Amino acid sequence: KNEVEQSPQNLTAQEGEFITINCSYSVGISALHWLQQHPGGGIVSLFMLSSGKKKHGRLIATINIQEKHSSLHITASHPRDSAVYICAAREGNTPLVFGKGTRLSVIA
Amino acid sequence: GAGVSQSPSNKVTEKGKDVELRCDPISGHTALYWYRQSLGQGLEFLIYFQGNSAPDKSGLPSDRFSAERTGGSVSTLTIQRTQQEDSAVYLCASSLLGQNTEAFFGQGTRLTVV
Numbered sequence: 001k002n003e004v005e006q007s008p009q010n011l012t013a014q015e016g017e018f019i020t021i022n023c024s025y026s027v028g029i030s031a032l033h034w035l036q037q038h039p040g041g042g043i044v045s046l047f048m049l050s051s052g053k054k055k056h057g058r059l060i061a062t063i064n065i066q067e068k069h070s071s072l073h074i075t076a077s078h079p080r081d082s083a084v085y086i087c088a089a090r091e092g093n094t095p096l097v098f099g100k101g102t103r104l105s106v107i108a
Numbered sequence: 109g110a111g112v113s114q115s116p117s118n119k120v121t122e123k124g125k126d127v128e129l130r131c132d133p134i135s136g137h138t139a140l141y142w143y144r145q146s147l148g149q150g151l152e153f154l155i156y157f158q159g160n161s162a163p164d165k166s167g168l169p170s171d172r173f174s175a176e177r178t179g180g181s182v183s184t185l186t187i188q189r190t191q192q193e194d195s196a197v198y199l200c201a202s203s204l205l206g207q208n209t210e211a212f213f214g215q216g217t218r219l220t221v222v
Contacts, residue, residue, distance in 0.1 A: 042214060
């Protein structure tokens, strides 16, 4: 059974800081997602990774398949980045297994 | 459609009543998933429809929960005799079949059982 662990659980940062959220999973996967959930809002998929690194604007996601680890980085953080960030992994065609999320608050 | 659409966005129901939640996936997406997020909890898997194969129902918490997908498109999640612990946000996602396919999420239905 795949288990997905995220850290930290909660994170408060000052505007402009560089932020890293970590995700570890326990079994081999075919894809890993980073998702963003705003308060009262739905879920938006930020990245889907199976290897290497992806960048979109101020967001960067990396994955190390050998170490079963992924990181989400936010550069030059802004209060509008405040949200819950969720890591989710899947094996083959199986449903996603989710981490418990990291609640990020960016203070101006 | 442009994205995954769920309805209603909010539903308040009395304990013991039945509710139906609807998910309209992205056109052409043959995989459809239902997840639940209870207050303060992470997302948990409920059921997975994968093309024409039998659905994976292993995440349904009790026999009061059922789901169907008609014509390979729209899906309905039904909760019978609702209980207060059923209160949660119910999320639907769809994707193409395949190992490295991205899942797209709906906005969710917030269900409150009073």
